[in-house]
C-alpha cells in the first residue's frame with residue numbers, strides 16, 4: 001500500500017491580484033488585508049499606524065460594556081507555530097470612543113462584545129457615529145459569559161446580530177471554530193442580518209510547563225492562533241462558503257500572500273491578519289508586494305474557486 005505525501009501543493013506559478021480599493025460586507029477597504037481584532041488595535045495612534053503601513057482596513061480591540069483589566073498573567077505564550085493567549089478581553093469600554101476621533105472616514109471596524117443582545121447593541125451604539133462597521137466578537141474562547149459562551153448558541157448569535165444590525169451600519173459576525181458545526185452559527189448570523197462573517201477566532205487550547213508542573217497561562221486555558229490554526233481556518237471558511245450567501249472574511253494563521261490566495265479559494269472575500277503582526281507592521285506591505293500586480297486577476301475570479 002502506498003501513501004501519497006504532498007509537501008508542496010502549490011503546483012503552479014503564484015497568482016497575483018489586481019490592486020485597488022474594494023468593498024466587503026458594506027465596508028469600503030483600501031485592499032484585501034485587514035488587521036485582526038486585539039492586535040495593535042487598542043489606541044487610535046496604533047490603528048492609524050497600521051493603516052499607514054499598508055493594511056486595507058483595521059479592526060479594533062474588542063470593546064465591552066464595562067472597563068476590564070483582563071486576566072492575570074501570563075497572558076500570552078509564544079509557541080513553535082503560533083501564539084497561545086488568554087488576555088480576557090481587557091478594554092476601556094466607552095472611553096475608547098475618543099481614540100477614534102482622528103480616524104473619521106477611515107476603514108475602521110469596531111469590534112464589540114457583550115453578555116446579551118441588549119449589551120451588544122448598547123456598546124455598538126457608542127461608536128455608531130465613528131465606525132465604518134461593527135464586528136461582533138461572539139467567539140473569544142476564554143472570557144466567561146462572553147464571546148464563545150454566546151457564539152456557540154445559534155439562537156443567541158442571531159439575536160445579537162439582529163440587535164446590532166438594527167443600528168443600520170455594516171455588521172460583521174466573528175465566529176468561533178470551537179463548535180461541532182460552524183455552519184449553524186454562520187446561518188444564524190446571516191438570518192440575523194449580518195453583512196459578513198469573519199472566521200475564525202482562536203482555537204481553545206492549553207500548554208503545561210513541565211518545569212513548573214502548572215498551566216503556562218494564568219487563565220489555564222487560552223486561544224491558539226498563528227500558522228498552527230491555518231488549516232482549521234481554511235476548513236471553516238470552506239464550509240461557511242457552502243452554507244451562507246454573505247461574504248466571508250478569512251482569519252487564522254495568515255502569514256503570506258499564498259495563504260491569502262488559499263483563503264480566497266476556500267471562499268474568503270478579504271482576510272484579517274493578527275499573529276503575523278508580531279513580526280512587525282511591515283507584514284501588510286510585505287504580503288501586498290507579493291499579492292498584487294497591475295496585470296493581476298480580479299479577486300472575484302478566485303473567491304471560492306476551490307469548490308468544484
Ligand SMILES: Cc1cc2nc3c(=O)[nH]c(=O)nc-3n(C[C@H](O)[C@H](O)[C@H](O)COP(=O)(O)O)c2cc1C
Pocket residue numbers: 036037038039061062076083085087089111137140174200201202224225226227229251252253254272273274275276
Ligand atoms: C493577543 C491576542 C489578542 C486578541 N484579542 C482579540 C479580541 O479582542 N477580539 C477578537 O475578536 N479577537 C481577538 N483575538 C483573535 C484574533 O483577532 C484572530 O481571530 C486570531 O488570533 C486568529 O488570527 P491570527 O492567527 O492571524 O492571529 C486576539 C488574538 C491574539 C493573539
